Amino acid sequence: MxxxxxxxxxxxxxxxxxxxxxxxxxxxxxxxxxxxxxxxxxxxxxxxxxxxxxxxxxxxxxxxxxxxxxxxxxxxxxxxxxxxxxxxxxxxxxxxxxxxxxxxxxxxxxxxxxxxxxxxxxxxxxxxxxxxxxxxxxxxxxxxxxxxSTIKPRLSMEPVIYGERSTLIQLFTSKPSTVIMKANVLNSVIPNGGKITIESEVQNDTNINIKTVEIKMMETYTFKAIGHPDVKVYEDIPSCECKTASIKAGATQNMPVDIVVPSDRVSLDNSKFVSRDYIVRITSVLPIPHRNVVLDIPVQIGDKVQRQEVFDLPPTYWEAMGEVDKEDDESDDEAAGDAKEGDKKEEKP
Structure with missing residues (x-):
């Protein structure tokens, strides 16, 4: 009834x-x-x-x-x-x-x-x-x-070069030992199921071999709760990774990279407390005790792209390197009011 x-x-x-x-x-x-x-x-x-x-x-x-x-x-x-x-x-x-x-x-x-x-x-x-x-x-x-999702591009839709340089501490040599990584991403705003195309280069100006270069796509969540620092979560995306052969001392390796984006991966914008972003991480794996050299390339993913007139482009590789040129919905509303107060609760197990 x-x-x-x-x-x-x-x-x-x-x-x-x-x-x-x-x-x-x-x-x-x-x-x-x-x-x-x-x-x-x-x-x-x-x-x-x-x-x-x-x-x-x-x-x-x-x-x-x-x-x-x-x-x-x-x-x-x-x-x-x-x-x-x-x-x-x-x-x-x-x-x-x-x-x-x-x-x-x-x-x-x-x-x-x-x-x-x-x-x-x-x-x-x-x-x-x-x-x-x-x-x-x-x-x-x-x-x-x-x-x-609809996305408003925060990144360039034109080619952009990213770079990373690491100087290694090596004994018994006066020559600078550096690993230089460059990556040219052709478009940083990718449609669902589209392809990320990167032209990368790793220059091994050291007297040791780089064991391998790992390339993978990662999903990153950022959570922003009131009264607490941001919490970031990084997760690998299956079937979006590859490795190269070793790079000998003094050698340079050029690697074209194509990553097909899974259709269920989209960026999340327009929220104050959560965002979902994507990066392509290129890692030069060095032997112990040296630290790996990591280059992260941000990308945005989404089908409905709202174009905007002006982009604040990231610095070029040369600039980065410093080289000049209610059990119903009333309960939803009440919870929203409570959270906006920003109170922190302490509980015992």
Missing amino acids: GIFCQINLFKPPDGAFYSGQAVSGMIKYGLDEPMEIEKITVSLKGVGHLRLTERTNKKNRRHTYGSSEVYVDTDEVMQEGKIKIPPGSYELLFNFRLPQNVPPSIEYNKHIPRYAVNCQIKYYVRIKFARPGWFTFAKHFRKEITVA
């Missing part, structure tokens, strides 16, 4: 919605008996939460930090004023629009060294039936929608 409800979305062909896009559909609901309704409200909601729990060695205590955001909170009142609705089936059409520059949906729950991370960004359509009376509760129905 009561209200039965079904929320149907008019989905885009790929099933995902993007920033600035319309979210529309039809709600079908039915009553099996007469019911007094005070207000019917259809809403589009978008909220995000971050919970970061840090374990400390001191008495095994845990500190919890949080952050939250509201990305969209739009209500449309479909009926207002107390009326008695007879039994039957009813339909309501709704039409909302997502704001520009909202982050995509995400669900991240992992334990990493020292931390437990719970991060969620979700969007949903909700219908709320408010009923009169002190001891009656509003009835909610919701349907989550998937919001996909």
Whole structure:
């Protein structure tokens, strides 16, 4: 007995919605008996939460930090004023629009060294039936929608050269011993399933052999909880790595690199508490006791690219080298308010 409800979305062909896009559909609901309704409200909601729990060695205590955001909170009142609705089936059409520059949906729950991370960004359509009376509760129905990434390029879409130089300490020689790495990335903004093309060079101006050069693509998450330093997580992406042969002392090796980006990897922007970025890491592996030489090349990945007029380009290789030239959604809102206070909680196990 009561209200039965079904929320149907008019989905885009790929099933995902993007920033600035319309979210529309039809709600079908039915009553099996007469019911007094005070207000019917259809809403589009978008909220995000971050919970970061840090374990400390001191008495095994845990500190919890949080952050939250509201990305969209739009209500449309479909009926207002107390009326008695007879039994039957009813339909309501709704039409909302997502704001520009909202982050995509995400669900991240992992334990990493020292931390437990719970991060969620979700969007949903909700219908709320408010009923009169002190001891009656509003009835909610919701349907989550998937919001996909749009990216605004922060990196150059033209070729850029990155570089790294490391001077080794070697005994019994007065000649400088350096490993010089250069990488020319043709486009730093890559579509889903696209290809990262890099022309790299490693110059071994030492009297030791470089064991190998490792090239791999990595995913990096940055979590920003209120009252706590940023937490970065680096993860290798399977099937996006390769190695080269050794480089003899005094030799130079040129390596063209093509990495096909998995279609499920996209950058995450437009959130204050989480970002998801990608790098190509090139590592010259040196024998012990020397430290490896590492060059990280940032890339952005996404299908819907919003072009912008001006880029702040990274320094060229020569500049870098210094060489001149509610159990319902009320609970979401309350959690958002609590997190914005920035309180730090301390718990005992």
